[in-house]
């Protein structure tokens with residue numbers, strides 16, 4: 001930046017904003033973003049301001065004036081959206097006021113009936129009591145959360161990992177279906193829905209892209225995602241995106257008493273809601289509406305991949321609440337998978353982070369449901385041999401061989417699978433597949449333990465494939481999610497011996513920030529990107545306990561299992577201590593661990609084994625020494641039961657056991673299945689047996705259901 005105290009764009013900077021053409025304004029806004037972003041970096045990151053405060057303010061003022069005159073040209077990386085601090089390379093991050101969750105799936109009519117029975121059981125409703133649901137198409141696009149404050153659109157966030165998304169407000173403003181302003185709305189209103197592209201617009205876009213030598217898209221969903229995440233909002237504007245509203249996040253006042261009423265309110269505010277949304281009196285009507293929507297699927301003009309059912313009564317939705325990542329009150333009934341035939345060219349074996357040898361089918365590329373598929377999973381050696389998990393024949397015992405014609409199926413985003421094989425077209429020389437009994441990556445024995453469907457490499461951390469996969473998992477989005485450190489970088493660093501285990505990530509700056517071998521001198525890296533990476537790594541030293549436990553990549557411990565453990569133990573210190581002292585199958589710790597709702601023997605055994613294994617422990621200890629692990633704070637610390645361990649026993653009369661548990665947990669209590677010296681409170685209904693006796697002998701306070709409801713203010 002020059003010394004000029006009043007810097008301005010050389011051509012248009014002195015002109016009145018309103019006098020500019022759109023092209024001139026766009027060009028000057030791009031210039032302003034570059035100037036201001038460079039100045040921000042110099043000031044905040046490098047602590048070396050290169051322009052005066054007055055010059056900075058003049059640029060900022062000019063940027064605001066142009067944005068006011070040309071609101072549609074506001075850039076995704078607009079400097080006016082940024083507040084100090086280090087700047088993200090792309091979009092600003094947004095913490096969702098209410099998590100953006102996903103949906104559980106049902107694949108057939110029985111699973112829809114099960115969904116209804118589960119809900120009735122949870123709510124303690126009889127089979128003949130009325131229960132209304134809404135049914136609507138599941139749009140195959142990407143979800144977006146629009147935040148309106150006093151009726152003005154102030155933020156538009158992508159789902160991201162569900163907790164934190166990216167602010168794409170400037171791009172969202174270019175979508176015609178999204179109002180910039182709404183009347184008579186609650187002061188805070190977050191409207192959620194799906195951004196998608198119609199079939200016609202998708203075809204036209206791909207034609208245009210081909211003509212101009214641009215990138216074409218595999219399907220409308222990818223086109224919608226790519227278009228919404230453009231850093232230059234003028235590109236998004238040229239892409240015809242649409243939006244259906246179907247849900248909401250934070251609200252300052254309720255929209256209605258029912259789901260259908262709330263959707264009608266959203267329509268009243270000017271949002272587009274799906275015309276195929278309908279209320280249904282129960283599973284048979286829901287399934288009938290599913291069939292009706294399925295029959296129209298091909299002529300709708302946009303992609304849908306199923307039907308979503310939601311409990312209509314919002315008070316019941318509130319009582320039902322959420323599991324860790326999905327609501328209990330909604331489910332997606334998916335359409336059957338799409339099928340195609342092709343030939344199997346080879347079977348490769350991949351080694352995962354837990355040593356599992358996974359066979360992958362390499363296929364002659366084939367289009368299935370609009371996507372070109374060239375790989376599919378073959379699950380395990382039994383699946384290839386034509387045996388199911390129970391040892392019984394599958395595909396009537398037909399095995400799969402290289403050279404075979406195989407049928408591929410693909411449902412939604414899941415990895416394509418092989419469903420069947422055509423023996424009539426099997427080449428004469430096709431040989432049965434012999435599954436390897438050594439690891440193709442490290443040569444160690446690969447063994448199958450009793451009861452395990454999977455053959456596993458016994459190499460542990462000496463196996464490079466396991467080590468790399470563990471690292472990739474560690475940096476993945478739901479785990480440490482380090483900006484600039486993805487699967488590709490991890491592989492390179494591992495290959496070059498820069499990182500062998502997670503702890504090494506946190507010493508990269510010390511080892512490669514200066515001196516002979518510097519990251520900034522590597523191909524593909526420079527001073528800025530190297531520093532950004534080191535900063536991004538430092539940012540993640542402070543890590544929530546659940547993310548750390550998930551990141552360790554312990555077998556059977558997924559995101560929700562990690563969350564359960566984190567909530568139960570609260571801090572790394574108590575988790576670690578318990579795991580160190582636990583005995584599998586027998587001890588107070590074991591009872592306490594398996595007493596967690598959602599933690600079974602398999603998960604418990606796996607955590608204890610891993611945490612007690614010497615080499616693993618050394619690696620974990622070295623990692624934790626680099627971190628500042630954040631304790632889990634009880635959800636509602638002002639509740640009288642926050643942090644207390646409670647046990648329910650006997651018959652509850654006002655609500656089901658499941659609802660009572662969920663309610664207690666939402667108030668910050670820990671619910672355990674067994675009474676121990678750690679139990680603070682036993683809630684005993686009629687018929688309480690040995691737990692009440694044990695509580696009495698341990699001096700644990702015991703109350704009845706009514707006293708419990710009074711205690712938590714639900715009476």
Ligand code: IVH
Nearest residue numbers: 101102103137138139143194246247308327
């Ligand atoms: S409701 C708390 N309704 O499906 C649940 N989701 O698999 C809120 N989706 O992330 C979601 N159409 O992106 C809902 N009519 C619909 C939907 C829908 C598409 C997407 C959404 C969500 C995903 C879950």
